[in-house]
């Protein structure tokens with residue numbers, strides 16, 4: 001059959017928020033961008049036209065793209081950018097994903113406004129593993145800056161310090177009525193008493209994990225990162241940039257108006273924060289006398305680490321029988337990876353706003369990733385040397401107390417490099433992410449392209465290679481593409497390297513990624529004809 005095609009025209013459009021009009025980059029003039037609706041197992045083609053003035057790439061976050069890294073999208077990792085005036089037809093291959101994902105620009109900080117939902121329905125005729133919802137509601141949590149995002153990023157790079165905070169958080173692009181000039185345009189979700197709504201919640205914010213809830217209503221989490229979960233009912237969720245959560249909302253309260261709201265959870269030390277909150281409204285369509293002031297959801301405090309982590313780590317895969325078979329049991333390779341925010345010396349004749357007048361940086365295993373000028377995939381495929389190295393290390397887990405103060409100097413100052421890690425086809429990989437206490441201990445949403453991984457364990461403090469694996473959950477661990485690694489703690493994930501290609505792995509906090517908190521996995525092809533990377537498309541953007 002013919003593949004369905006979608007048209008994405010990247011172009012500027014004017015939007016008014018917080019009383020001011022501004023030009024932003026969009027897809028098809030929409031903000032948030034268009035929702036892609038597909039069925040499980042479908043392959044589609046998105047024709048991306050760049051009619052803006054900047055280089056751009058588009059990424060399908062959480063789509064495994066079996067054997068097809070070519071159209072995955074991260075700039076200078078799997079492709080060179082689509083230049084203004086050019087286009088790229090991107091095949092998007094859905095396989096086992098079902099639920100909600102999203103797409104976003106993977107170039108500069110353009111994902112701030114260039115993003116949208118992906119809804120993956122069950123195969124035609126197949127049911128949901130829960131009561132059929134009355135309606136689907138994408139809820140995209142994001143951020144708005146009054147200033148141009150190119151300028152915001154530029155200033156951030158020049159200052160060597162932290163980026164400026166956004167001027168508002170948003171729900172479906174709207175700040176909500178706690179912000180000036182935002183009352184009329186606030187999202188209003190109409191519900192009918194007794195009906196159930198599937199909220200497809202996406203965190204598209206650049207730099208913050210968010211709490212989200214609806215006043216007086218509970219949420220039943222039924223999916224996360226396009227994998228179904230055991231139903232889990234909670235007054236609020238915590239969701240990190242990159243993550244998606246499917247939640248059932250039962251309109252089972254007294255008909256009235258109720259706020260839904262999102263608020264930042266800030267795990268870093270020493271942040272002082274004004275509880276900036278973005279709102280939207282749930283309206284019952286049934287007749288009622290509205291109460292004078294609608295209720296607000298009770299969300300945890302901005303520094304409530306245990307609320308955030310308990311929520312994230314309460315999630316379990318549905319269908320344990322299936323997953324307990326698929327979780328890799330015998331590990332071929334364990335890669336132990338420290339995650340650090342660091343500082344580098346301030347270049348002469350510059351002033352840097354980092355701690356002690358230094359420049360902030362970030363690293364995995366003490367390597368601060370340098371983005372190459374030819375993408376790693378093409379360099380690998382065409383054997384172009386000098387673009388990347390294959391020496392991304394694995395640190396010994398127990399040599400240092402990574403979460404204590406005063407780590408040795410060699411762990412404080414990262415080295416710069418473009419180092420990838422080569423994995424054998426079909427090897428079973430365990431990755432242990434270890435947070436460190438350098439500069440500021442903070443949670444990190446770590447994201448892997450090309451795979452979903454099982455989250456088998458987590459804890460505070462140092463990972464203990466002897467004891468901690470004994471407590472792993474190998475029965476019904478959650479299957480994610482992005483996981484929150486706790487501040488001053490660790491998380492362990494497992495996956496089978498059965499998807500040959502070049503796959504980016506990075507912190508989904510935009511500032512951390514810009515500082516170098518990333519690496520690349522190169523999964524070698526297997527011998528069989530269906531175990532090899534597919535041939536490149538003819539219209540790969542030139543480098």
Ligand code: C2O
Pocket residue numbers: 059061074104106242447449504506508
């Ligand atoms: Cu949501 Cu590398 O991406």
Ligand code: CU
Pocket residue numbers: 443444445507508509512517
């Ligand atoms: Cu991070």
